Amino acid sequence: MEIAVAFAVVVGAATPASAAPAEPVRITRFLGEQRLPHMMRFEGTTVGGLSGIDRDPATDTWYFVSDDRWRYNPARFYTGRLDFDRETGEFGGVRLTGVTTLTRADGTPYPAYGSPGSADPESMRYDPWAGRLLWGDEGDRPDTRNPAIPVSPSGVRLADIQGHSVGEMGLPSNLRLTDTESGPRRNFGFEGLAVSARAITAVTEGPRFEDGPVPTTERGAPARITVWSRQGSVRGQYVYPIDPLPAAPVPSGGDADSGVSEILPIDGHRYLALERSWIQGVGYRVKLYEFDLRGATNVLARDDLSEGVAYQPVRKRLVYDLGTFRPPVQNLESLAWGPRLASGECTLVMGSDDNFDQSEVTQFLAFGATGCP
Template sequence: MISRACIAAGLTVAALAAAPPPAAAAPPHREARVLGTRTLPSGLQYAGTTVGGLSGIDRDPRTGRYVLVADDRSRLAPARFYTADIEVSASGLGAVEITGTRPFLRPDGTTYPSMDAWTAAPCAGPRARCDPLAPVDPEDIRFDPLSGHVWWSQEGERIVPRSGAPTLIDPSIRRARPDGRFAGRLRLPRNGHIVADDRGPRQNRGIEGFTFAAGGRLVTSVLEAPLLQDGPEPGPDAGALVRLTVQTRGGGVTGQYAYPVGPLSAAAGATGVSAILAAGHGRYLVLEREVGVGAGGSLGTRVRIHEAVLDGATDVARVHSLADAPWVRPVRKRPVAELAGVGVVEGMTWGPRLRTGERTLVLVADDNFGAFGPDLPTKIIALALP
């Protein structure tokens, strides 16, 4: 989830209001066509929870059922995910219906606490950054093609006060049974831990997306922004390199690569990678999104989807700082689609294949639980690709 504070920190001039109209593919990217957009009611209630903050989506190709994760740090309700039916066909995007919800459970069978509740609870000794009972910040979710479980990622926390002990909670990718019960976690790469000095993932800019590859034998994740030691975040004059990591299901790193995020558009406030999707051997679709604040607080958004090819890229798993390694060859990418005005798109999954032979992509835009106002609600967007 991208925060208003994060946007304001990178604000320059006006919003993206002058960008192409909503849901219109911006030239020259003509490969994708928009099938439709559906907007969920603001503050939608389901089974005693508020349906919002939807930052990850996946579709089970065996059943056609969708799953979505709520980016709620157990503030409105315990950290959770939803199931849904979404109608996608060659004629467009049909009904979107929430069909169920489950809380994620900790190893001890309880729900994850809010940050306030966790820090207020008594604790014997220092709080370990890898505490499996610590609060979580959910970001993405995937069906496991081999086990039928759901895997989900969360960004952790980095709070380093001027005085007192820091709060350092590692990001993670965890496994859950269909009923939400804890089933394990993926081992982090060596440079994936949050530490107190200027190393590791930035605050609220950790593992934003992940995907299964090679039929489920590999797990590929991507950071939203550069590691602290890898240099500054993208600006209007320059892009940045974020780390894309390929691991086995057991956590072994088979390769880590530098993915080049493009520079900000004129006046955008913040940008980063929000989703990744396997697209074939060594190929992925990567979603970059921008949010900008204009005069009067109006918001504009832009989404770019690229095909990324790992072949020929430098393995940077043992490179401490990308800022000090100009010899690194980053991942090659080419544009697939560009959209403006569709909202804060956070999640992406393959939808059904159409009678036309096209593949569909289903995106979800995060309403941030109303923090951005009524102009950026929860949306489901469907695209068709050749």
């Protein structure tokens, strides 16, 4: 399934497609599932809300960032190990080895939820080219249900492996959170993050106010993909077309939330994306897509995507529908490449955020894949 929303006019497009198409990513087999206990205690912290994972290939250290906003402990990440048998591919275990508090430039932890300057970590990447961590902070802002919440800026933040702040990427003005109906909606800020040898890439979970309404069963919505140089300057911004809701809420008119929960680089222009929906009375639905920036319109200078000159979004192709895989489907928010197997396959790991809810789980699913880096 390839989705490309075509428009009559395309302006400011990215680099044209190569004449030699790359091998698409394909899931070859399921390697196993591992879970962490609900509300597990580790080194004085409560483990849960794991919203981003990544691996340092040189040391085989895994990083797990929690989106706990000091409900239990300050903003933090864990280190650990995922155990794979390189010969058979069997995914045999997960264990934590350490926990680190994320700190601000002044060395203090980020304030708790509901305070100015609080953090909402939703993704984390290890940068092997610079020996640092990058993490996506969704920030916070008021909305009609939470009018007293102050604005806390979102951003892509840089940290050393001790969790100390070492800077942040420049934030495009159209992604600044506000206390009006402009900019990103609440809980629709930076959710997915990718690091490659040439670029840093982040995606908003859903549409800005100016870019149109949230997804429904009849229509999808645009999310913005922002690409920076490794030096921190913004290179471009592109549209990821989120699918319509896969089912209607029960009862009719109930709550639903749908958007991009993570991205992962394949090469210099292709990425994987997790699209995750939560629908009242239905539960979670998740699909894995491959998308390509080539040929997409650079919309960085466009404040409003709902009207005006047409644009070309990124092309995307369905890789795997997890909607019925090992039900009930969990809140999958993490995506990372694991070690390569003796067969030549890559390992692809997906992780779930349990929201500290006893009805959900902290789950890691591992798959064999081809067409990977």
